[in-house]
Amino acid sequence: MSTISAAAAAKTIQINQLHKSYTGQAGTEPHYIIKGVDLVVKGGEFFVLLGPSGCGKSTLLNIIAGFVAKTEGKLTIDGEEISRPGRDRAMVFQQADASLFPWLTVRENVEFGLKMKKTPKAERREVSDHYIGLVGLKGHENKFPRELSGGMKQRVQLARVLALNSSILLMDEPFGALDAMTRRTMQKELIRIWQQTGKTVIFVTHDLQEALLLGQRIGVMSVGPASRISDIHEVPLSYPRELSDPRFHELYETIQRHFDE
Numbered sequence: 012m013s014t015i016s017a018a019a020a021a022k023t024i025q026i027n028q029l030h031k032s033y034t035g036q037a038g039t040e041p042h043y044i045i046k047g048v049d050l051v052v053k054g055g056e057f058f059v060l061l062g063p064s065g066c067g068k069s070t071l072l073n074i075i076a077g078f079v080a081k082t083e084g085k086l087t088i089d090g091e092e093i094s095r096p097g098r099d100r101a102m103v104f105q106q107a108d109a110s111l112f113p114w115l116t117v118r119e120n121v122e123f124g125l126k127m128k129k130t131p132k133a134e135r136r137e138v139s140d141h142y143i144g145l146v147g148l149k150g151h152e153n154k155f156p157r158e159l160s161g162g163m164k165q166r167v168q169l170a171r172v173l174a175l176n177s178s179i180l181l182m183d184e185p186f187g188a189l190d191a192m193t194r195r196t197m198q199k200e201l202i203r204i205w206q207q208t209g210k211t212v213i214f215v216t217h218d219l220q221e222a223l224l225l226g227q228r229i230g231v232m233s234v235g236p237a238s239r240i241s242d243i244h245e246v247p248l249s250y251p252r253e254l255s256d257p258r259f260h261e262l263y264e265t266i267q268r269h270f271d272e
């Protein structure tokens with residue numbers, strides 16, 4: 012069966028009393044970045060992690076990815092405790108440049124992970140055609156990253172991650188470096204791709220508008236240190252969401268007020 016048709020089932024992430032601290036010099040108290048994070052993200056959900064700069068969003072995402080070790084607490088995926096990276100999770104970073112190989116074409120970048128997995132050439136081609144099309148890059152297969160705009164590079168990164176067929180997408184401010192118009196287009200496309208692929212998504216942002224455009228639920232992290240998820244807001248709006256929707260504006264005001272208190 013091809014990688015496209017064998018779509019991985021969405022997975023549930025459960026976090027209980029997660030702490031992350033760094034120790035300083037001998038004899039000093041540990042410095043808690045996050046302390047007491049509790050969270051359940053259901054399989055197939057689009058969950059947004061929102062919080063001010065430096066509160067520990069990336070730290071939490073990196074712990075879920077298995078890139079950073081937790082200090083205490085429990086982290087399970089479909090009931091199985093995890094502590095290292097796995098094929099069930101894939102990360103999309105803010106800087107697409109840093110994650111693409113400049114000497115490989117769009118197609119070669121998208122196929123890279125599959126090549127590492129020794130996927131046969133014909134299947135690699137089928138998968139890369141599918142995801143290059145899905146992210147709107149058809150016709151650009153033979154270009155190199157230097158020939159692409161920032162938005163296009165981010166699409167390549169997304170296609171490469173999608174081609175790996177992980178059931179969980181971890182996204183760390185992936186559109187933070189894009190101009191406003193490209194960012195809006197990418198947000199819409201991401202929702203379309205999420206709806207088509209049924210993946211579990213955890214999307215980190217410090218932008219409330221972006222959080223409300225994307226998330227089914229928004230977890231707000233408190234100001235660090237020793238940050239935790241202090242509130243979870245359900246977003247009862249269907250997709251695609253429009254900034255001009257008065258209900259969007261109302262929700263924005265409600266959550267913003269909460270920040271100001």
Ligand SMILES: Nc1ncnc2c1ncn2[C@@H]1O[C@H](COP(=O)(O)OP(=O)(O)OP(=O)(O)O)[C@@H](O)[C@H]1O
Pocket residue numbers: 033044062063064065066067068069070071217235
């Ligand atoms: N290896 C480390 N050792 C010590 N402190 C660290 C380490 N990594 C991160 N920190 C600290 O943890 C805190 C949270 O960082 P993190 O990058 O998770 O925040 P963030 O909410 O993602 O911020 P931003 O939105 O600015 O990216 C920061 O104060 C940072 O300095």
